[in-house]
Amino acid sequence: MSGDRTRGGPLRGLLRRDRLTGQLAFALVGVLTVSAIVYGIGTASARYRLSDVGSWLTATAKGMVVHANGLAGKVDGKANMIPQMRGHHVKVVQDGTTVLLIDTDTGVVSRIDPSQLTVRTSRDLGTAGVQVVVGGNAAYSVDAVKGTVQRIDPVSLAGMGPALTLPLPLGQAGIDAAGTLWVPAPKTGQLFPVRAGQQGAPVQVGRPGDALGLTIAAGIPVVTDSTSATALVVRPDGTQKINLPGAVARVAGGLKTPPVADGQTVPMLGDGGSLYLLNSGVGQLSSVALRVPGHEYEPPNILGPRVYLPDRTAGQLMIFNTETNDWERPVQASRPGTPFDVTVRDHMLWVNDPDGATAYAFDPNGAQKAIKKYDDKVPGGNRRPLPKPAPGGTGDGNNNNGGSPGDHGGNHPAPPNRRPSQSPSPPPGAPSAPYNLEVSSTDGGIRVRFHASTGGKPIAYTLKGTAGFRVTPARIPANSTRFEFTATGGDCAREYAFQVAVIYKDKDGNPAELRSEPSKTAHPCLAPGKPxxxxxxxxxxxxxxxxxxxxxxxxxxxxxxxxxxxxxxxxxxxxxxxxxxxxxxxxxxxxxxxxxxxxxxxxxxLTYPNPAFQNKANDQTNTIVRPGAANSGEVGKILKGQYISITVICMVNGGPRREDQTGETSTWWDRIKWNGGVGYLSVTSMQGPRQPDDTVYECSD
CATH class of the missing domain: 2.60.40.10 (Immunoglobulins)
Incomplete structure (x- = not known):
């Protein structure tokens, strides 16, 4: 396998901060004790302390959910679903001690009591496919059909306060690190915050009708707008926009993104397996055309340096290592064509086929544990009396798919073809074309990393499509251990694509070259700093x-x-x-x-400055203070020969006036403070500016 094995490349640098964060956190939780204190297994008084590093996984074929310990790779607890959920699609939503089961076929939600390993409460939310989001000691139901958002008590599941109504349709919602719920409304192009059940001011994240996706990355909302090819990082001090490659806007159905990312990097899947990685912390974007087979894929997830791509068609979890820029051996997660769940939680990635017997847990270093979900020697195995669902519940509970779930973990097909299927076919005896071109925007240029050719007798590699750029190095020897170019220059407002050519000797000993496919496009710059x-x-x-x-x-x-x-x-x-x-x-x-x-x-x-000036030209007659900006009416007078300081509020254009003593004429009048109220004097009777300026503003009221 060729590539940079020592120093890493742009994607490695992009992910380094996320990986170190995950490793530190994982090291801390790794020292927690794993225990289950059992007082009479199967009795109503049983109490357990489950692993602090674990996840609840559905085992719907047997009507159960099991708690798996990620460090040990074992099940350490299980609980029975309510009978009405048997055979249905059930989703587990969990945060700390809040563990909820959502029957997406009916809209019934149930709460598991981790201390008792039983379902304690059930409630019918009334709509199939309703979202339930938990985090930060808060829980919400998001009804995309009715357009309502309701805060619910995570213990009783009862509604808390009035429901909010938002513009339909509603996208996938998420809760940030501060406990604020964020709900995308693509119809208006807005992202609505909900804090403690109260709606806040929406953030405009796109144009009305744009395709919006939401990922909570390291606790911060990141919105991808597939229509305008932008990503927006929503921070308390403002929203940062990152321009994505223009090809994103042509992705059928929009980019696929995960609801949650463990670190700051958000993985995005485009057409043909094009992978985009956005470091939302620094605004850096990298992309690589993976050219995976034409299968149906679920949104990618990322943990450490690896991107995990669920291939629903093959039932496989495909694994792309961003450090080596290559595929690793896939995991057969389910039967071909069968969906399976992939989630990131507690710095671990969990893979589960609800009907399968084996789940998988991956740590930030890529190590995996196979978890046998139906191990009987764990607490909570016996069925207990269960509470009935709330009124309007799920029926008689006789729907059962029966049968024994299969264990799909034993068969591992060969990894996907690393060489792009669209790559030019080399002539006989020639090396293959370079492949897996990865481009990363830098401050002033673009980095291009690639996989070296295989076969033949390559001599060196050069970068093509570099007009207007300075390329370092100019050539890379075939025996190099670092296959990376840096192209400095270009126009920040444009996107550029490159090709890598392998130089070799043909069968006659003459110099020849074979080019790779074009890379994805990238801007030769990073988003700017802060003024x-x-x-x-x-x-x-x-x-x-x-x-x-x-x-x-x-x-x-x-x-x-x-x-x-x-x-x-x-x-x-x-x-x-x-x-x-x-x-x-x-x-x-x-x-x-x-x-x-x-x-x-x-x-x-722009509050009126209110300067003070003296009156003038008052030697012949009394100066009349008018009620408006015209030569009529009277609210007071300044006696002949008297000169006083007068506060000027603002200036207004009104009727013309000529001052007899000076012959000056003007249509501008000063609004003045007069005897606790206001009055008007022509500027011909006042010192100060003759028309509005920075000392006396024009009246705006």
Whole structure:
């Protein structure tokens, strides 16, 4: 197997932080004790302390759920489902001590009491396929048919507070690290937050009607918009946009993404097995055209450096190692054509065929344990009396698929063909074309990693399609241990694809070359850094903004509730703002790869300055204070020869006036504070500006 075995490549660097995090956490939980304290197995008083590193797995053929210990690879507890769930599709949702069974055929949800290994409560949620999401000591039901979101008590399963109604249809929901539920609404292109049962302000994550997917990655919501080929990382300090390759927008049915990612990297599956890995922490994207067989696949999952791809057609779990850029031996997880469950929990990946006898647990290093689900020598084996479902429940419970589940873990077909089926066929005696081209955006270029040719007598490798780039190294010898090019340059706003050519001698001893398939496309840049020193200076209807430019930015989005502008440089003046209001402006840097990680905000206060000026030209007659901006009415007067300091509120355009003493004319009037109220004086009778400026604003009310 060729490739970089020592230092790793871009995907390895992309995943290093996630892998170290997982290994540390796994090492900590690995020292926890595994125990089951049994007081009379099968009795109502039995109490057990299950493994802290484990998962509940469905065993529907026998009407059970079992608790598997991932470290030991053994079952250490089991509980019976309610009879009505026998033969149905049952999903396990768990977080800490909250373990819920959802009958997706009927909408009945049941709670397992881990201390008693029994089903304690059941409730009919009324809709088949209803989502139940738990996390952060909260639980919600999300009804995609009715468009309702209801907070439920994770113990009693009763509703808590009124249900919320959101725009249909609703996408896959998730709970972040802070306990906030996020629900995508593709019809409006929005992501709705729900905290403690209360709906918050929605986040615009796409255009109305876009295909949206949600992944909670390391506790942070990440939305993939397959229609516009973007991904959005929703953080408390703002939403970061990452531009995905344009080919994503042509994926039939949209990208496939997992609901939860253990670390910051979100795996996305496109057409033909195209794999995209987004590090949501730094905004870096890598992609590789895997060219897997034309089967039906479920969303990929990632743990450590490995991507796990469920092949529903073959019933296999395919494993792609991003460090070696190659496939590992697949696991036969179910019968061909039979769906199976893949979840990531507690820094382990769990694979389970509900009707099968064997499940699998993988740790962050790729080590796997085969778990025999029907081991009888575990607590909780005897059936106990079970509570009845809530009114409107699941029927008589006689639906039973019967039979003994098969153990599908013994047969391991050969891994998929590593050489792309679309690769050019080499001439007789020539080496194969390079394959598995992986491209990663960098700060100022693109890295290209590949698998070396097999067979023949290759001499070296070169990178093709590099006009406008500086390539390092220019050639890679065939006996190298590192097969990676770096192409520096290009236009950040464009996407580029490359080919790798193998140079060899043909049968006549003449130099020849054979090119790989084109790689996936990538931008030659990373999303920009965050701008700094953002300051807004107020003026009449204006805000004059300055900031420190961000690394790699080609432009900035300067926005508020009243203004939205795309600008360049390090300063901009916003005009036309209503006066006597306060604004919050947000500045976000962007380039061809996306937007900055978070935004920077500043306040702009256009409250009237209220300066004070003296009256003038009052030597001939009394100066009349008017009730409006016209030469009529009277609310007071300044006696002839008297000059006083007057607070000016703002300035308004009104009726024309000529000052006899000076001959000055104007249509501008000062609104002034007068005897606890307001009055108006023509600017011809006042010191100060003759028309609105930054000392006296125009009246906006």
């Amino acid at each position: 700094g020193d953002f300051v807004g200076k107020p003026g009449n209807h204006t805000g004059r903004f300055t900031w420190t430019e961000a690394r790699g930015a080609t432009g900035y989005r300067l926005s508020s509730s009243a203004s939205d502008n795309d600008v360049t440089g390090s300063s901009y003046t916003v005009t036309g703002l209503p006066n006597n209001q306060q604004y919050e402006f947000t500045l976000t840097a962007f380039n061809g790869a996306g937007s900055s990680q978070g935004s920077i905000k500043t306040k702009l206060d």
